[in-house]
Amino acid sequence: MNNFQPDERGYWGEFGGRFVPETLMSPIEELTEAYFAVRDDANFQREFLQLLKDFSGRPTPLFHAKRLSEKFGGAQIYLKREELGHTGSHKINNAIGQILLARKMGKRRIIAETGAGQHGVATATVCALFGLECVVYMGTEDMRRQELNVFRMRLMGAEVRGVDAGAKTLKDAINEALRDWVTNVDSTYYLLGSALGPHPYPLMVRDFQSVIGKEAREQILEKNGELPTALVACVGGGSNAIGLFHPFLGDDSVRMIGVEAGGKGNNLGEHAARFNKAGGGRIGVLQGTKSYLLQNDDGQIALTHSISAGLDYASVGPEHAFLQSIGRVEYAMATDGEALEAFQLLSETEGIIPALESSHAIAHLLKLAPEMSASETIICNLSGRGDKDVSQVQEMLRENGA
Amino acid sequence: MNRITEEFNKLKTAKRGGFVPFIVAGDPDLATTKNLIVKLAEKGASVIELGVPFSDPVADGVTIQASGERALRNAISVEKILQIVDEVRREKCETPIILFSYFNPILQFGLEKFASEAAKSGVDGILITDLVPEEAGEFRRILAEKNLALIMLAAPTSSDERLRKICAQASGFVYAVSRAGVTGARNETSSAAENLVARLRKFTDLPIAVGFGISTAAQVAETWKYADAAVVGSAIVAEMMKIAANPDKVPNDFVERIGDFAGNLLPENIST
Incomplete structure (x- = not known):
């Protein structure tokens, strides 16, 4: 290979x-x-x-989120605006x-x-x-x-x-x-x-989604004349992440981080983080492919939980499992609560309401960006817009007494 | 010789077809499964197919899905199923038993460990619905070391090239799927089945069983005209779920009634 x-x-x-x-x-x-x-x-x-x-409006913009970058006080954050494409993701x-x-x-x-x-x-x-x-x-x-x-x-x-x-x-x-x-x-x-x-x-x-990474690579080179320091994307099945990552895989200097759904806890059934070994993620076979799965000791697939329906899945694309196994891509988690905060933060700071799925990627920026210098850059895939989520979020914020 | 081969040799000598009932292990409970296996053997089953329930049974229709869900509520595992087969063998029941499973539960149990413990318990073979010949090689070798059969599925959509690959991996018998679709009872067996069996004969001398959609004695008799055995699954499972609609309240005569139901699927028992 x-x-x-x-x-x-x-x-x-x-x-x-x-x-x-x-x-x-x-x-x-x-x-x-x-x-x-x-x-x-x-x-x-x-x-x-x-x-x-013509139909979807590509290329989608690569947007320098200056207020968000300033707020985190570290790396310069660029958002790949997939949410602006037709149908919103x-x-x-x-x-x-x-x-x-x-x-x-x-x-x-x-x-x-x-x-x-x-x-x-x-x-x-x-x-x-x-x-x-x-x-x-x-x-x-x-x-x-x-x-x-x-x-x-x-x-x-x-x-x-x-x-x-x-x-x-x-x-x-x-x-x-x-x-x-x-x-x-x-x-x-x-x-x-x-x-x-x-x-x-x-x-x-992955091939069809790679248009995301191909565009992003050209756009960042045009803007900054150099490759980004890191890429961040949420990972459910993993198509938006692999689409962004793939055209950069050969660029050894580019760090890549996939963000899984940490849900509401670390026990089996409380999250959808397949690479979380302590949380029940192990190699297995489900729905046609061998990859990491959330399952019990008997090989029965576990129930999963995430605030976001698009990340709420027990398996992950096999190419991600491979990239994890060779250490090329790192995988992190964001909890329901962190995603919900990120959802509000991006709305307030940049005037962009992200999908709850993409909010997991934004949530990870809060951990990553402040540790980086202002001369470094992160491209974060804003895979979808949050219109579909506003009534659910409204309900949750009301329950939280916010 | 493996019990499966022995059984098909006997059928051939007697010039009759084989009858292969299917039940899901652990529905309504494991003790009942054990008694049912013995009863089905008594009633003339040639081979018994024991379903290993799986959380995501993509090849199954609603009936077997529902039965699997009931079994999983009893925390059924591969280990417990092998235990039941072991107990059946201790009761001197020698009817061939094959497991019918999806790959993941067996993979998690461990392929080597499965072969060794299944052989010890008295299982004769296994059929894995989502293990196509391209992926089956390693497991076939592991099973063969323990004299266990790997029963392969063939479908009407399979090309001749695929049938050749399937037959090259198969042992025990070949399971011909009668039609494109999931498991489930039908009143008529698809005409695609006969054609598929004829095509399979070009690639194998193994016995061929036909399944998916067979639910009456008339269909069994029809199948025997061109195949070596008929598999009946959903019809029996549906009857089980009807009689034990509440799995916590299984009637005392449950095993007897299911035995009679299965026995009546044998063409020779209809006229008597």
Whole structure:
């Protein structure tokens, strides 16, 4: 493996692979073949970039958050404004890439899973754009906390199917989407939303999201004439983080930190920090891939908790597991409380309301930036905007007596 | 010789098909599972498939999902299931038993440890729904050292190239999935099954069992015309959940009734 590419079985080191029912293997092989055919195809890439530009408004700005930098009293902080893209998060990048591929493969029915609803909204959006049937699976707990996104999806003609199993969150939605796919393999394209699942999804999603890091790298070089000191992004499945990190992996001087959801405690079930070994994170196999999982001693997947639906997941993308194992990327945690504070802090300081997911990355800046010098720079991925979270936050602040 | 091979040889000599009932270990409770295994053997099961419950059963339909959830409330583990098989063997029940699992619970138990303890307890083989041939090599070798079979799944969507890979990894028998989809009872078996079995015969001399969607004696009889065995899962599990709707209040005649239900899925018992 060179240049951080997986081997042909989809492994980065010991992480990745394909662990799915046999029925899905032929469609996955077909998908792999179709993807590798377009991966280096200039026409496809041109069409992809054109849509990112015309439909989604890329490139997204790299914004120097001066007041936040001053407040922390250390490194200069730059925000990669993914929240300004169409639909309000980075999820649209991958949705555009995969919908073009689905069309090329002749698929008319698109299914997707969603946690916070951002990927569901992005998928519903591109399906409306191309007039394709769209079914989105979403845990009923997530439907409750992300009601606005449910409405947005329905408005764009998608069918949102509630999933009542398990904790009624992202993991359960993926299970149901996989069951749909296995039942409707011929007609259906599964538009998976994060750098997860069986090969080639982790690779494909990362490739489509790498536009974030490619732009950020050019933008910071143009502004400062040098590479950033550090990159920070939140990690649920890990697509916004890998999208920012990947184009910098070969730059040894650039430090990278992924921020997981520390939730409300360190016991199994209270958080979603898969690299937290004391909290129950161990290598295992879930939903098609080998990675770090939150599980009990018997290999049953644990319930997870996070204030943010998009980070509330028991596994993490296999490339992150690999980057952690070789020490290239560091992984930290931010608790529910820290994320909530960061949510308010960025709103007050810069006039930007971040998604609760992205607030975890902002929360980590508070720990990192003050220890750095004013000549050093951090790029933090602002992966989504917080409009979807305001009523939930309002409720929580009221409960906290604020 | 492995008990599975012995059983299929006997069936072949007798010129009849095999009957493979499936139940989830630990639903409604482990003691009942043990009694059920013995009862299903008495009623003419050729091989018994024992489901290892998993928190995220992506290959299963609602019936087996619900049964697995009930079992997990009893904190079922691989260790406890092997213990039950050991107890069954002590009662001189010699019907082949295979475990039907997802990969993670076995991986966490430890592949080497699993092979060694499963062999000791009297398990004959294992089928792992999310372990495709590309990922199965190491585990197959570990199992073979202990004379345990790795039963591989083949699907109607599998290409000939894939069927060849599947058959190269398989031992004991090959499990042909009758249709694209999750587990669950249907009134008719898909015609895709017969075609798949015919294609599989080109790549293997192993016996072939057909499963997914078989729920009546008529379907079992139909399956026997072209395959070596029929697997019935969700229909039995649904009956179990109906009779023991509350897993804390299992009727005294539960095992007897499920035994009768399973026995009636054998075509020869219908006419008598």
